[in-house]
Amino acid sequence: MRIAIASGKGGTGKTFVTVNLARSFGNPLLVLDCDVEEPNSNLFIHGDLISERRSTVLVPRVDESLCEGSKVCSEVCEFNAIAVIGGKPLIFEDLCHSCGACAMFCPNGAIGEIEHKIGKVTVRTSDNIRLVEGMLDVGKALAVPVIRDVKHFADDAKEEHVLIDSPPGTSCPMVWTVGDADLVILVAEPTSFGLHDLELAVETVREIGIQFGVVINKDGLGDDRLERYCEKEGIEILARIPHDRRIAEVYAKGEQVIDVLPQYHELFTNLWNTITRKVHTVGGSDV
Amino acid sequence: MSERKNEILKELVVVSGKGGTGKTSITASLAALANNPVLADCDVDAADLHLVTAPSVLRTEAFFSGKEAMVDRDKCAGCGLCDSACRFDAFQQEDDGTYCINSVHCEGCGVCVRVCPEEAIRFVDRDCGEWMVSDTRFGPMVHARLHAAGENSGKLVTLVRKEAKKIAKEQDRSLIIVDGPPGIGCAVISSITGASAVLLVTEPSISGIHDLERVTSLARSFDIPVFVCVNKADIDPKTTEEIRRQTLEKGDHFVGTIPYDEEMVKAQLEGKSAVEYIEGDIRDRIEHIWEQIWTTM
Numbered sequence: 001m002r003i004a005i006a007s008g009k010g011g012t013g014k015t016f017v018t019v020n021l022a023r024s025f026g027n028p029l030l031v032l033d034c035d036v037e038e039p040n041s042n043l044f045i046h047g048d049l050i051s052e053r054r055s056t057v058l059v060p061r062v063d064e065s066l067c068e069g070s071k072v073c074s075e076v077c078e079f080n081a082i083a084v085i086g087g088k089p090l091i092f093e094d095l096c097h098s099c100g101a102c103a104m105f106c107p108n109g110a111i112g113e114i115e116h117k118i119g120k121v122t123v124r125t126s127d128n129i130r131l132v133e134g135m136l137d138v139g140k141a142l143a144v145p146v147i148r149d150v151k152h153f154a155d156d157a158k159e160e161h162v163l164i165d166s167p168p169g170t171s172c173p174m175v176w177t178v179g180d181a182d183l184v185i186l187v188a189e190p191t192s193f194g195l196h197d198l199e200l201a202v203e204t205v206r207e208i209g210i211q212f213g214v215v216i217n218k219d220g221l222g223d224d225r226l227e228r229y230c231e232k233e234g235i236e237i238l239a240r241i242p243h244d245r246r247i248a249e250v251y252a253k254g255e256q257v258i259d260v261l262p263q264y265h266e267l268f269t270n271l272w273n274t275i276t277r278k279v280h281t282v283g284g285s286d287v
Numbered sequence: 288m289s290e291r292k293n294e295i296l297k298e299l300v301v302v303s304g305k306g307g308t309g310k311t312s313i314t315a316s317l318a319a320l321a322n323n324p325v326l327a328d329c330d331v332d333a334a335d336l337h338l339v340t341a342p343s344v345l346r347t348e349a350f351f352s353g354k355e356a357m358v359d360r361d362k363c364a365g366c367g368l369c370d371s372a373c374r375f376d377a378f379q380q381e382d383d384g385t386y387c388i389n390s391v392h393c394e395g396c397g398v399c400v401r402v403c404p405e406e407a408i409r410f411v412d413r414d415c416g417e418w419m420v421s422d423t424r425f426g427p428m429v430h431a432r433l434h435a436a437g438e439n440s441g442k443l444v445t446l447v448r449k450e451a452k453k454i455a456k457e458q459d460r461s462l463i464i465v466d467g468p469p470g471i472g473c474a475v476i477s478s479i480t481g482a483s484a485v486l487l488v489t490e491p492s493i494s495g496i497h498d499l500e501r502v503t504s505l506a507r508s509f510d511i512p513v514f515v516c517v518n519k520a521d522i523d524p525k526t527t528e529e530i531r532r533q534t535l536e537k538g539d540h541f542v543g544t545i546p547y548d549e550e551m552v553k554a555q556l557e558g559k560s561a562v563e564y565i566e567g568d569i570r571d572r573i574e575h576i577w578e579q580i581w582t583t584m
Contacts, residue, residue: 008333010306010469015494037470038304038501040494078354078397099374099396138505141441141473168306168469169332175391175436192555193311193335200333203435208391221549222556245522245547252492252523 001279002154002162004181006205008197010168012187013217013241016251017271018165019044020258022129024268029129030159034177035167036119036134036146043254047124047131055134055146056115057098062089066110073102073111094141119146123153130159143173151177170204178205182279184212185238190222195229202235213238213278215271236278239271295461296452297483297584300329302467302475302506304498309518310488312551313573314466315339315560317486318425320577323460326428327451329444329478330468331416334430339560342421342428350431351412352442353395360385362407369399369408391436418447420454427454441473448478471505479505484512484584486542490519491526499530503539512583513539516576520544540583543576545569 005018015033019041022031033041060073060082069087081095082102089102093116103111119136134150136143147167154162166177166184178184184205188198198214205212213236216226221243230237241247241264250260258265301317303310314336318326328336356377358369365384377392378399388399400410418431429451431443451463465482468474479485485506489499499515506513515534520527527544534541545551546569554564562570 009335010303010333012307037472037475038494038498040305040497043493043497076397076401078395097394097396099394099398100372101396101398101401104372104398105401136472138471138501139476139508141476143470143472169440170435171332171433171437171440171474172391173472174332179391189307191552192338192558196335196338197333200432200435207435222552248492248519248522248547252490252495252526254493 001182001276002164002180003275004164004166004178004184005187006166006174006178006184006201007168007187008170008201009193012189012194014168014187015040015044015165016217016257017185017187017215018163020256020264020268021271022163023256024258024265025128025272027128028159030154030157030162031129031131032150032154032162032164033131033133034147034150035165036136036143036150037167039133039135041131041165042124042133044256045124045126045129045131047126047129050123050125052120052122054117055119055121055149056117057096057142057145058100058113059093059096059098059116060091060102060111061114062091063110063112064088066108068108070107072105072107076101076105097142098145118142121146121149143167144176147173147176170200175204175208178210179208181210183275184210185215185275186212187215187217188226189218190216190224190226192222192225194222195226198226199229202233211278213275215239215241217241218243238274239267241267296455296463297461298452298463298465299484299486299580299584300465300467300478300482301486301488302478302502303469303488304471304502305489305495306469308488308490308495309551311335311339311466312555312561313488313516313518314464316562316573317577318464319560319562320574321462321464324426324462324464325451325455325460326423326426327447327463327465328428328430329447329465329474331431331433331440331443331447331474332468334432336466337430339555339558340423340425340428341558342419342423342430344419344421346420348418349414350416350418350443350446352415353413354397354410355390355393355395355413356388356397356399357409357411358386358388359407359409360387362405364405366404368402368404372398372402416443418443418450420450426460427458429454440468441477444468444474444477471501475502475505479509482511484514484580486514486516486580488516488518489530491517491523491530496526496530503537514542514580515539516542517544519547521546540579542579543572545572
């Protein structure tokens with residue numbers, strides 16, 4: 001089964017839930033860190049590096065000897081990534097979405113495509129966990145192609161289960177990340193920002209049509225509005241992680257909360273059981 | 288004359304790299320301390336500033352950005368050229384042999400529209416969300432929201448900032464405070480491009496320091512002043528000190544620390560900024576942070 005861990009708001013504890021859930025599970029597990037703008041899972045999983053490869057997108061390259069200055073390339077580009085100046089195409093690689101239109105429609109066959117690096121994907125292992133992490137290069141705008149490279153690892157995974165750490169928010173990177181999950185765990189804090197952003201995330205996962213549940217992090221910190229919202233909307237609360245300053249202190253140092261504070265081990269084991277039951281009873285594993 | 292005003296208009300963008308560091312709470316406090324600012328909420332994915340500023344909306348506008356393809360299934364002959372030309376896996380064949388488009392995957396490149404021999408694919412403007420101009424007790428505010436699973440947050444960010452700038456000029460206000468998005472990608476780059484200064488709100492955790500390094504190197508590439516403050520500083524005083532040391536070493540401005548305090552959450556639940564709700568040490572510290580930023584800017 002594929003489980004994505006997401007949230008509308010950043011900093012609610014997605015990575016915290018992902019790494020502790022992964023650690024509490026004894027069997028082989030694939031963990032994908034798709035928060036490619038700010039990947040953090042590796043800071044807690046400390047795996048041994050197995051491989052590292054470049055994450056690239058295709059961008060056009062013009063063979064000037066063939067170009068006759070038709071300007072078709074710049075006309076078909078919806079992203080303003082090609083301008084024809086003085087009869088010569090000028091390419092803005094950072095605006096290119098790699099759709100291939102310019103190469104496909106150039107009447108002279110003057111445009112080919114080359115790889116352009118925008119990030120990297122690393123694979124690490126640590127005990128039962130194989131961690132695949134995507135990292136967008138600083139200054140590059142498009143996160144989705146790196147996310148796609150990370151997610152390819154789930155397609156031919158030998159592990160039975162996959163945990164996916166999603167980027168925050170509700171726009172393209174998050175939607176691409178959680179789109180094919182069997183279940184999305186939305187991690188939320190019981191504060192007014194937390195509730196508001198959970199509502200947005202719920203709207204998004206409902207729009208995509210995936211089943212989901214909520215993990216309340218820092219339970220007891222704010223008030224009960226979040227709880228009442230879930231009740232009213234019929235959203236299952238999968239787990240409650242208590243508000244405990246010790247968790248913040250342990251986590252801040254990069255240590256595993258379930259190792260240092262063993263009383264929380266059971267909480268994550270129970271969460272595994274709850275999500276397994278939910279995936280197998282409601283939708284089946286290939287929704 | 289208008290050129291002169293242009294020169295003195297300042298825009299401070301508050302970002303954090305990692306989410307949940309207290310960026311929006313601190314932005315709201317700076318809004319309360321600043322003199323006649325214009326506010327812009329550029330965290331358009333998960334906008335929260337309005338929960339503290341309680342805006343009364345004056346004007347709402349739809350936000351269209353880019354295009355999306357739509358199949359007219361009566362015309363579709365099921366040849367599949369669209370599917371093989373699409374780089375984004377946006378097409379799916381239905382049981383009757385015709386194709387449909389998953390709008391979430393559609394990148395709006397128009398390749399399918401051009402290759403379809405039946406002219407069965409329309410190319411329409413994409414409705415991505417809305418943006419609002421409002422009044423708040425701190426000053427005018429421009430904010431927005433993307434539709435669920437919406438796209439193009441970078442363009443919406445640019446639009447919100449442009450509108451805030453317009454209001455600042457019209458009303459002769461000299462400061463725009465921008466609540467930025469988390470991360471370092473598209474939306475963050477759009478928030479920082481052309482701004483006067485960046486305030487990074489971080490926390491002393493291993494994730495906080497890691498994300499700070501990435502967002503700092505992005506901010507520094509714009510060649511504008513970079514201010515750093517540490518929220519929840521006493522969670523790990525050693526890491527806080529390390530952040531201070533690194534900030535100064537790189538030539539950026541370290542403007543202060545705020546201790547971990549549940550009063551910050553209570554203020555948020557009451558719909559108030561920290562400096563309106565909390566007296567004493569926390570208030571003094573945030574005031575001190577603001578004074579340093581404003582003097583330097």
